Amino acid sequence: MSAENSTSKETPNPAADGSELIRFDGVMKRFGSNVVLDHLDFTVSSGKHVTLIGPSGSGKTTILRLLMTLLKPDEGTIKVGGEYLTHEERNGKLVPAGETHIREVRKNIGMVFQQFNLFPNMGVLRNITEAPVHVLGLSKDEAEERARELVELVGLTEHLDKYPSQLSGGQQQRVAIARALAMRPQVLLLDEVTSALDPELVAGVLDVLRDIAHTTDITMLVVTHEMNFARDISDDVLMFDAGRVIESGSPEKMFSDPEHERTREFLSAVL
């Protein structure tokens, strides 16, 4: 892996300065009568790596899906980079955001899913260049140059010409990581990115992500059941229960001396 060589060029978030990047204010999300996020407030500072932990169904993935605008909150507001994601200001009033506004704010956010979601009919290089060319308007040459750097960063240089079906799950997930970074997002969302992988492929993907976490200043919001990985990369860990943050702190504190009974129960089941 050659992350060290490429970081000066690769730093996806050159403006990471510790200012507030993500803000949830009173966010409520329900599915039918099931209140999944219960007036949730939290913030993430630029450049930080924040891991969301908590029992199944506590709302972690829902938070990432709200940030990707795959879902809309029923109440409350979400800001990314100081801009409302869910609303826009018109004539001094806050109104539901239109598609153009949402697309602009969303350019700052990249997501890697459990199931890779690569384009099956495109090779590795084109999977990575497609969005930068069509969404950011980069020239094909610019996008390819950047894609080659990212392919090196994720350790797949020899596989550049292959199609997703010719790659292992771990390699496909590394392509998905490169594809997300190619958009130079300010924040990278990682949703259980190793849970669909065969166990022997998990370590390779986590190593790539550790490398990215330690050698770039991209902001990360991570949902994972890999607690050692969470401990290695996190600045902060947020413990969710029933749609609320019940405890937060450094990984050292959270994993060795949690305060909340529910956190202790959860960690004793997963560690």
Ligand SMILES: Nc1ncnc2c1ncn2[C@@H]1O[C@H](COP(=O)(O)OP(=O)(O)OP(=O)(O)O)[C@@H](O)[C@H]1O
């Ligand atoms: N599209 C949907 N329609 C109905 N219910 C949903 C939908 N998406 C999520 N839910 C419900 O919302 C709750 C929270 O789901 P979410 O996936 O956010 O939890 P999670 O904390 O990420 O869980 P896990 O660790 O199992 O992935 C669950 O009860 C889930 O069944």
